[in-house]
Amino acid sequence: MHTREEKLEAFGRFLDVLDTLREKCPWDRKQTNQSLRTNTIEEVFELSDALMKDDTPNICKELGDVLLHVCFYSKIGEEQQQFDVADVCQKLTDKLIFRHPHVYHPSQVGAENPKPLPYGEDLQHNDMQNADTAQKVIENWEQIKLKEKDGNKRVLSGVPDALPSLIKAYRIQDKARNVGFDWEDKGDVWKKVHEELGELEQELRKDDKENSTQELGDFLFSVINAARLYKINPDDALEKTNQKFIRRFNYIEEHSIRQGKPLTEMTLAEMDNLWNEAKKQEKDSL
Numbered sequence: 001m002h003t004r005e006e007k008l009e010a011f012g013r014f015l016d017v018l019d020t021l022r023e024k025c026p027w028d029r030k031q032t033n034q035s036l037r038t039n040t041i042e043e044v045f046e047l048s049d050a051l052m053k054d055d056t057p058n059i060c061k062e063l064g065d066v067l068l069h070v071c072f073y074s075k076i077g078e079e080q081q082q083f084d085v086a087d088v089c090q091k092l093t094d095k096l097i098f099r100h101p102h103v104y105h106p107s108q109v110g111a112e113n114p115k116p117l118p119y120g121e122d123l124q125h126n127d128m129q130n131a132d133t134a135q136k137v138i139e140n141w142e143q144i145k146l147k148e149k150d151g152n153k154r155v156l157s158g159v160p161d162a163l164p165s166l167i168k169a170y171r172i173q174d175k176a177r178n179v180g181f182d183w184e185d186k187g188d189v190w191k192k193v194h195e196e197l198g199e200l201e202q203e204l205r206k207d208d209k210e211n212s213t214q215e216l217g218d219f220l221f222s223v224i225n226a227a228r229l230y231k232i233n234p235d236d237a238l239e240k241t242n243q244k245f246i247r248r249f250n251y252i253e254e255h256s257i258r259q260g261k262p263l264t265e266m267t268l269a270e271m272d273n274l275w276n277e278a279k280k281q282e283k284d285s286l
Contacts, residue, residue: 015085018071022079033076040069052239099144102137138178155179167235169224177228186229189222196222244282251278 002010021028047062071085078084097104097114105120155178159171176182183189200215227234252274256263263271 014067015071018068018075022075031072031076033073036069036072040066043069052236052243099140100137101140101144143179164235166220166224166238169221170228170234173225173228183229186226189226189229193219193222193226247282248275248278251275251281 023029043062043065047059047066050058050062070088074083074085074088077087093114094109097109097111098106103116104114105117107120108114155175156172159168159175163171173182196215196219200212200219203212203215206212224234227237252266252271253263255274256266
């Protein structure tokens with residue numbers, strides 16, 4: 001691993017190249033916040049894919065791509081005399097200090113060399129300094145965000161509108177939990193799941209698409225809630241199932257190619273048999 005000096009030198013080298021490209025490359029020169037936005041989303045999803053696969057070389061590569069975008073937006077902000085990458089780092093650092101009162105005294109916000117507790121303990125004792133579990137830290141984090149001058153004004157206002165719906169549902173529920181709005185007994189959630197499933201089935205039998213859509217949403221929301229209560233990330237779980245389906249379906253397709261028989265000419269029974277073969281092979285390889 002690299003020394004602190006080597007890390008700072010590497011970051012400086014990267015910023016120098018970014019500055020040069022912004023000046024001399026026609027493509028880099030014409031980019032704006034708006035033109036980069038969709039590319040940024042794509043890069044984050046590529047990083048997410050590498051993380052799901054635990055693909056270390058690609059995690060490193062995709063982190064670099066995401067870092068490029070963070071610094072590119074900072075460069076644009078600098079050109080417009082709004083902010084630069086130093087402002088981004090300083091604001092982030094102060095936010096981390098302020099939101100971790102169990103590690104830093106609030107007096108260290110803005111300090112050039114912030115010192116962790118017990119420095120400043122004698123100045124003022126804060127109940128939030130007693131966060132000794134990850135859950136307590138999360139609860140404090142949400143309360144602190146509401147107190148910040150430029151922070152979220154409502155508990156759920158920090159959930160981005162553009163989040164994918166499944167992740168958004170999880171975050172909404174998680175934030176509500178942090179202020180005490182949650183099931184007292186996680187086992188009680190199953191009554192709600194079954195209730196929502198029954199209401200969905202009822203609307204589907206009526207062939208009422210609008211109400212069925214609403215009830216499907218309620219059912220999915222309740223299942224996501226159950227996953228959260230049992231500490232299972234529903235997005236991760238669904239993606240694992242997506243990948244599993246792809247592997248098994250590819251097995252069927254590869255078999256059809258070897259036989260010279262198109263999938264459209266295979267019976268459902270033939271495809272089911274191949275599906276079960278793929279499933280058995282996966283289990284045997286474990």
